[in-house]
Amino acid sequence: MRIVFAGTPEPALPSLRRLLDSSRHDVVAVLTRPDAASGRRGKPAPSPVAALALAEGIPVLRPERPNSEEFVAELAGYAPDCCAVVAYGALLRDGLLAVPRLGWINLHFSVLPAWRGAAPVQAAIAAGDTVTGATTFQIEPSLDSGPVFGVVTETIRPTDTAGDLLGRLATSGAGLLESTLDGIADGSLTAVPQPTEGVTVAPKITVEEARVRWDLPAHVVDRRIRAVTPNPGAWTTIGELRVKLGPVTPTERDALSPGDIRADREGVHVGTASSPVTLGWIQPPGKKPMAAADWARGARLDDTARAS
8 A cells, every 4th residue: 555654753663663664555755743953942843754765765745734625635645545643743624534544543652542642652651551552543533533443452560661662652553553454455444433432532641740749659659650751751859949850669668748759768758648758760950860778869868858
């Protein structure tokens, strides 16, 4: 089939690589988000998907307004049989959806109808789910509600960050997407409607929502920090200093009041609504991440130190 691949961030790369290497499909163009500021100097840089496509000599489409009549006509000029989507990052309207004769097939990183939306992996970890997965489905105008072609599942490990889990799902999901497109091409695969029960929503997590709530129990603090690692990144304030935090470890130590900080030979501990957690790494503004114990020695913490 003639395929236009739509994707933007690094987790979309395994799927694009699988389709580029496929003998059954021809990736005729890549649709991605416009170049964005990157690095300390903020210079525009191509998305990871654009960079791979350019290296492979594939035409790259980076419209500011993908649903405009002008871009719909441009996409139609590539005559795609099907468009494959992995984390493209923009809503697709009716005019665009009508271009490929076999529609748009999305790889979504949850077992639908659970966790529809922009942050399914983060939501699954934060909720304490033990199993998640990836789903291929036919895109329709409403959010992640289209009929399903296939599913793979993945166990969520006790120490998984969103980055860890998304990395595994990106790999297993790439195989699912390729097999889905194979089945669509030869007519052996038919989509089935999603269940009407069990729908949950996972909107994009804002930076403010990534602030650590020390008034929650330790196991919830642990999950919520892992859910936003590496992006957008957990953070807290210590005094007037805003710092980023890596994953923490719940402990059985004597309780501390929520937010109270104590450093000893075993590490740096912060109180929660239940037992304390031990910090892993801290990143002060303008510096690289460092072990919490190293940071605490330099910070010269006293008994009044608090995180909030």
